[in-house]
Amino acid sequence: MVAIRPLPKIWMNGRFVDWDQAQVHVLTHGLHYGYAVFEGIRSFTTSRGGAVFRLREHIERFLDSAKIYRMEMPYSVDELVKACAELVRVNGVPETYLRPIAFSGYGQMGLDPRGAPLNVAIANWVWGPYLGVEGATKGVRAMVSSWARVDARSMPPQAKCASNYANGILAKMEAQAGGYDEAILLNSIGMVAEGPGENIFRIKDNIVSTPPASSGILRGITRDTLFKFVADEGLTFHRTDFTREELFTADELLFTGTAAGVTPIRDVDGRPIGQGRFPITSRLQALYEDAVHGRAPKYEKWLTYVD
Numbered sequence: 001m002v003a004i005r006p007l008p009k010i011w012m013n014g015r016f017v018d019w020d021q022a023q024v025h026v027l028t029h030g031l032h033y034g035y036a037v038f039e040g041i042r043s044f045t046t047s048r049g050g051a052v053f054r055l056r057e058h059i060e061r062f063l064d065s066a067k068i069y070r071m072e073m074p075y076s077v078d079e080l081v082k083a084c085a086e087l088v089r090v091n092g093v094p095e096t097y098l099r100p101i102a103f104s105g106y107g108q109m110g111l112d113p114r115g116a117p118l119n120v121a122i123a124n125w126v127w128g129p130y131l132g133v134e135g136a137t138k139g140v141r142a143m144v145s146s147w148a149r150v151d152a153r154s155m156p157p158q159a160k161c162a163s164n165y166a167n168g169i170l171a172k173m174e175a176q177a178g179g180y181d182e183a184i185l186l187n188s189i190g191m192v193a194e195g196p197g198e199n200i201f202r203i204k205d206n207i208v209s210t211p212p213a214s215s216g217i218l219r220g221i222t223r224d225t226l227f228k229f230v231a232d233e234g235l236t237f238h239r240t241d242f243t244r245e246e247l248f249t250a251d252e253l254l255f256t257g258t259a260a261g262v263t264p265i266r267d268v269d270g271r272p273i274g275q276g277r278f279p280i281t282s283r284l285q286a287l288y289e290d291a292v293h294g295r296a297p298k299y300e301k302w303l304t305y306v307d
Helices: 030-035 056-068 078-089 134-140 163-177 221-232 246-247 280-290 297-302
Strands: 004-006 010-012 013-018 036-038 043-048 049-053 096-104 120-128 140-144 182-186 193-195 199-204 208-209 236-239 252-257 259-268 303-305
Touching: 010 078, 036 056, 036 140, 036 163, 036 259, 049 078, 049 236, 056 078, 056 096, 056 221, 078 096, 078 120, 078 140, 078 303, 134 259, 163 182, 193 199, 193 246, 199 221, 199 246, 208 221, 221 252, 221 259, 221 280, 252 280, 259 280, 280 297, 297 303
Parallel strands: 140 182, 140 259, 208 236
Antiparallel strands: 004 120, 010 013, 010 120, 036 096, 043 049, 043 096, 049 303, 096 120, 182 193, 199 208, 199 252, 252 259
């Protein structure tokens, strides 16, 4: 469990409010029915002050999620980008995690959310690596979950919707109850999909692969970032399905995500992965750290400076 450190202000429906005053009613529609979409974004310390990584892409995905769920978002991409940057600046801490969320508010119960107002908020807080500092260096232990990833015929995996994450919660708790750090979910036809809150990559014979969007994953922003790194490093890359047993026979496995960063996986279901070393993962991890902290001019276009 990674504790959070709150900061003074939260942006809520167009204005800054004190952290303790950002409250909702117990009959908030989104609380009861999971009708909420959100994003996870990080800001980092750079030589030019605080900077948010791939902010516009995150906010565009945020609005895409809202569109899929028929939410009429009252703010534009530009307005939300500005609000995120201002929040980091106002709270005065450059290295934070940001959580934009849109949810159906108080005023209507029952499944139809249209009688409830749509609330939009952005919070940020100090939050360390999601899978732990040690996990980022030594790798994490994972298990293949008994819970299948939600199917696109039931719920849209491409929308980052709160209700989807009940699926991940079940998998995460199952893994931790079994003594593992994280879960890996298969999809409805038994192919590898993703972690509860991360995408997954496999490396075998210097070929990097990851499941395609059709496998039921969320298209991760960090996942997309690694596509660029892999191409720039001249590595062979495939978007392809792979099986549970192909996890066990990989040379390297890694999770990617805004919360998790780039994190190696050292064993799956008790089976050690490869030789216990992560040479390609470590290269990609170093590129990611340089990019987010403004040390790689090639990737500076991904940074939104807040000062």
